[in-house]
Amino acid sequence: MRLISRTALAFAIALSALGAPASAQKPADSKEAAAEKEAAPIPPPNVSVTRHKGVFGGQAISYTATTGETYLKAEDGTPKAAIFSTSYVKDGKDPNRPVTFLFNGGPGSGSVWLHMGAFGPKRVAIPSDGRDDGAPPFPIVDNPDSLLDVTDIVFIDPVGTGFSHALGKTDPKDYWGVSADAKSVADFIRLWLNENGRWNAPKFLGGESYGTTRSAAVANALEGAYNDVSLNGIILISTILDFGAQAEVQGNEMPYVIALPTMAATAWYHGKVADKPADVASFVAEARAFAQGPYLSALAKGNALTGEERAGIRRQLARFTGLSETYLDQADLRVSTSRFYKELLRDRGLTVGRLDSRYTGKDYDNAGETPDNDPSFYGIDGGYTAAINAYVRQDLGYKTDRSYVTIGGVGNWDWDLKGDGWEGKYYKSVSPYIGKALRENSGLRVFVGQGYYDFATPFFGAEYSLSRTGIPADRIQFHYYDAGHMMYVRDEDRAKLTGDVRAFIRAR
The missing domain is CATH 3.40.50.1820 (Alpha/Beta hydrolase fold, catalytic domain)
Structure with a gap:
């Protein structure tokens, strides 16, 4: 390897201008x-x-x-x-x-x-x-x-x-x-x-x-x-x-739709899916179809979604997310990503990463609603x-x-x-x-x-x-x-x- 470098010659000019006695310096x-x-x-x-x-x-x-x-x-x-x-x-x-x-x-x-x-x-x-x-x-x-x-x-x-x-x-x-x-x-x-x-x-x-x-x-x-x-x-x-579309603000339903296939992939990776398919791509394809079809339609109905129709969506959502129907009901079928990081592996005392949900972390305690930090960032x-x-x-x-x-x-x-x-x-x-x-x-x-x-x-x-x-x-x-x-x-x-x-x- 041969090295060629150009230095900042003008620094000498700047330094010469600072030649006043120390007592006069600011x-x-x-x-x-x-x-x-x-x-x-x-x-x-x-x-x-x-x-x-x-x-x-x-x-x-x-x-x-x-x-x-x-x-x-x-x-x-x-x-x-x-x-x-x-x-x-x-x-x-x-x-x-x-x-x-x-x-x-x-x-x-x-x-x-x-x-x-x-x-x-x-x-x-x-x-x-x-x-x-x-x-x-x-x-x-x-x-x-x-x-x-x-x-x-x-x-x-x-x-x-x-x-x-x-x-x-x-x-x-x-x-x-x-x-x-x-x-x-x-x-x-x-x-x-x-x-x-x-x-x-x-x-x-x-x-x-x-x-x-x-x-x-x-x-x-x-x-x-x-x-x-x-x-x-x-x-x-x-x-x-x-x-x-991805802004998690009250009244915007799209963030939940957009995040669902990633939640499904994460649940699949961490063994939270019943009757787990052989590969993540096929499970993601199912989740994508559910997200842009039945799930989006259900969220668009807002408070009009009731009875068996709501229960059916909740069951499918539980399958794709790995979360309990009780938790999903409490969240009104809308789980923010920050809650998901904490909830998915709560039974194991672990959180999952935001940048990469393969990573897991351990918080100060297991009672919180969101993680202390992102293990997939401090991991790299x-x-x-x-x-x-x-x-x-x-x-x-x-x-x-x-x-x-x-x-x-x-x-x-x-x-x-x-x-x-x-x-x-x-x-x-x-x-x-x-x-x-x-x-x-x-x-x-x-x-x-x-x-x-x-x-x-x-x-x-x-x-x-x-x-x-x-x-x-x-x-x-x-x-x-x-x-x-x-x-x-x-x-x-x-x-x-x-x-x-x-x-x-x-x-x-």
Whole structure:
């Protein structure tokens, strides 16, 4: 490996300006010190370039990794924000080689999960079977499942995530919203295409969780005006597009319908189903049919659902959820996901995970209504956090004193969809962006990957949101996995996911 790095020379200028005697210096937390910091020169982007070799998809690949900052600038050229990214580009400078832009969700999450879990050239090896990841050291191993045999890859951390941050006097809140965030990512992609000479290359865009929301909004920002950046594919992993349909508020019946097939899969996995079918897919198919048929119709009747009709729905609901008819009656046939996590395995003194309901946890006591925490998140976060910090600083040679923000790095999020009329103010769905992109780009296709055991973004929610009027169905493909939100933590599903996405890219 050969290391090439560019350091921030302008720091020397800033330091020379601070040469006053110690007695004249301002306290570090004073308003004056903060003002001086804002007025200090902004150093050039911090970037590291390294060269590597690996075997991916059975092919030996030599590639260059470029990790560091790209500045988003105002019209007058003033740097406003530093976007941290890691680009893996196959050596040879083929201007027509596919390139895939990836990010995670949150919306305050860095791209560490897809980077170190699924598609990057290295990954962190944590338990594959739903066990806690424990304590370090966590193995960082070669990832032969990476997509570098078929596409260059750019992992993007939006402002407030990873090492990305606002610059100078810029308020980071300027970037914290569906539309503002999408514009900043789209601006970054345009800059990357400029700098790398890839405007005519096949382009793929993808994200996980809120990253699927971002994918739809970024696709709209790229293709929704005359100065198009045309896409070949959108990759949606653990999809959330329609927030209105899945909002757990009183009077909204859809969240119960959407969550039911995932409850059925979870009950099946944990042995809570009588006469358990041989495979989860067949049981899920039954639950899906019940959810969108008899169950939806029953909930729509509200208080008019009585007598034997109500009893019949309750019996079927008990079979699919693994919960008692008494409990279902007390919940008026509407069980929130947070209650389900606690109730399903209460007799065993365990809770099930939200991100991945294969995981189980043990609360402080067994009497509560909801879990203390999500065992499927605290079961993986330590390994991923350690891995990204070690890998970027050691293997990729990136030097910084900033802390990598894995998740939770943004404040209040602006959910209004700017420039889309009244519909963006009341019903929060970016599904129409996908429909518009498909209708106006005949070469665009959509990949949807969903885990059966994911309550954060239930697979039936993805199916529902992408089956609405105005969304062409013939260029959308669905793939299902025997894990949860981050299906790639399961070894078998990581291989299947990367194989499915590889085939999707090759079939452009």
